[in-house]
Amino acid sequence: MDSNQVKLYDTTLRDGTQGEDINFSVEDKILIAKKLDEIGIHYIEGGWPGSNPKDLQFFQEIQSIKLSNAKIVAFGSTCRPGLKPEEDSNIRALIDSGTQTVTLFGKSWDLHVTEALNINLEQNLKIIYDSIQYLKSHVSEVIFDAEHFFDGFKNNPQYSLETLKAAQEAKADWIVLCDTNGGTLAYEIQSIIKEVKRKISIPLGIHVHNDTEMAVANSILAVKEGVRLVQGTINGYGERCGNANLCSIIPTLKIKMGIDCISDEQLKKITEVSRFVSELANLPHSKSLPYVGESAFAHKGGVHVSAIRKTPLTYEHIQPERVGNRQRVLISDLSGESNILYKASEFGIDLESKDPNVRKILEQLKQLEHEGFQFEGAEGSFELLMKRALRKHKKFFELLGFRVIVEKKEEDSPPFSEATIMVRVGDQIEHTAAIGNGPVNALDNAIRKALEKFYPELKEVKLLDFKVRILSTKDGTGARTRVLIESGDGKSTWGTVGVSENIIQASWQALVDSIDYKLLKEEDKSESKS
The missing domain is CATH 3.30.160.340 (Double Stranded RNA Binding Domain)
Incomplete structure (x- = not known):
């Protein structure tokens, strides 16, 4: 493999769904898989076919979808203690999923072997070897996720390395080093990967969680140390504090490190994909997300806005268009004249810097924000507000008065809300009333009812x-x-x-x-x- 080539592995559809409040339907997962394929993701982990009917259905339906870039991956565990791989229903489900790539996770922390599995260390090594060897006879590619590897290495480095050697001897195609608890720091990631590379010759991957807010940094530094498969999720969705955020990792690899993991055109779609996935997850899209958030290239302070109007590089680390985002200027009591001029240009309003209206609008803005x-x-x-100050605002109607009544007739009955309104449009007066679900809704209904006969576009x-x-x-x-x-x-x-x-x-x-x-x-x- 080219030393500068990095493969992207998305686990939004499996690990991402383990995040609180996230639940994708089969239809959602199909739509997300298509979007991930569009931006050049190399591996899409579809789920765990042995764990639930929904994931099983996904693997059945995705087979009829033609993808341009991505391999669909089935995820599961090594065989259960006391069973041969061919006897294990989870292993059989991985083969029956129809994918040619399978990711298998196994224990690499001795604590989990003796306490969670309740077996001895040698038995665990045999389970890893046998499971991978069996799968390799049925599918073309096996990725071994060494669960809790970094915690295991810090506790018992010799044994953790033995689990990797077992996977290597069984002919795994990739070994992924997992910081499952998300507690490993960046300098530890680097030093441990150096040790691993002295013992393991097959390509390495990285899978980290964000419990110390280090997931993106740890992934990037792992690549610096020679790791060539990066696992993560869109928007960092995942269990507890989430997984490594691919929407931050991908632009950093491509723009900052010069690693062409996807094309320039695919990179321009990453903001769209980030927002698409948050919409299907029914979660608000965080404005503060790096690269793809609405605030990632937003400027509020007057000094900042004055500078970016001359040279955006002064306060923007990349061109927002490269990731499909855009520059924004915010209006607040922190604004200066540059903010006003920027917004005037954005709104298509002809306003020069020496125009006294600039100062007038700014003073009015600050007073209103104070209120x-x-x-x-x-x-x-x-x-x-700007167009009124510049006398470019047309008055479409005039309010002659409104009245809102809230009446409650019985203790157990809901209140009744009614709004009456009178407006003048040109030389015509419209007087009407409407009811609503509360006083504001009644007023909204009344003003619309009064004006729609004059302005049907409302x-x-x-x-x-x-x-x-x-x-x-x-x-x-x-x-x-x-x-x-x-x-x-x-x-x-x-x-x-x-x-x-x-x-x-x-x-x-x-x-x-x-x-x-x-x-x-x-x-x-x-x-x-x-």
Whole structure:
């Protein structure tokens, strides 16, 4: 094997699903496998066919899927004590899975041999040898995962190395050194791998967990020491604190270390894959993930923004486009004039640095943030703020008044909410009412009902998220409240914000901004076509 060649082994579909709150259906696993294949993953561990019907079904269905790059891998354990490999149902399930690559894990820590398996050390060596030798007569490639290897080596280095020698003598194709408990530090990983390489000649792999926040670093340093198979999961999903995060490892190998483990075009898809997997896992995509997180190339401080407008390299370690991500500038009370100019350019607003409106917008922004507004998650509201300051904002309707009633008639019955609203559009007045699931929902329904006859495009708008934050708990029920709304129309999403001591008023502000933003974008679209 080329000394600069590194193979990527994904275990999201097996080890990743052992993470808390993660559960993939068979359909999910098929979709994820296709995405992993698209970005050039070499091995995809599909699951443990001997452990549950879902994994068995996955291996049956994946056989009809044509993959371009990846080998599907079945995972299982060495045969059980007291059984020959050919008598073990788990070993048989691995062969019956239909894959030509099997990963077999076995004990390499003497503590686990004597305490967990309750057998002697020699018996364990024979189990490893016999299991691998038997599988090699049925499949073309066997990977041996030396479970708890680093802990075992620190406790009894001679015996841990004996388990690797047993795997090597049985003709395993790879030996993977596992930090199963995730407690080994980087310098220990390096020194132990050096020792292993003196005794073992077949290619080595690395599998580490993140219990000391070292999984990515340990994987990278293992590669530096000559390891050529890196196991991990998308977004670092996995048991306890997770596994090594392939979304960090892959760009680091390729961009920082010059190892062409995948192509440039495949690397550009890694952010998309990261977010796709988190969506199927039904988990929020962490903004702070390196390389692929929404905040990975986000800039907030005015000094930073001023610098990146001149040279992005000043505060960005790579070009975000290389990993399919993008540069973002945030708006807050930490902003400077550069933030305003950057956002103006992003919004297509013609604004020069010497324009006095820049200072005016900045002062208004800082005052509003002082009052409790937050524009990081409400860029729709901020774009409207800028256009109002520049007198480029059209007033689509005028509120003449609204009333919200919450009535509870009986102790055990739910409250009844109704909103009545009066608006003027041009020279027409619309007066209507609507009920809803609570006062805010009733108000939302009423304003839509009043305006949709004038602006039918509002029927496309859906409220996607509604967040309420109490800004000062010392004021109790009279505290100022911030409402953040995320809206979408199937083509794009936008955030808006409102702040008031009255939650209905705060919600109204955010709802009106959401409607204004949609109508503004529709008008811009019409003007660009004409």
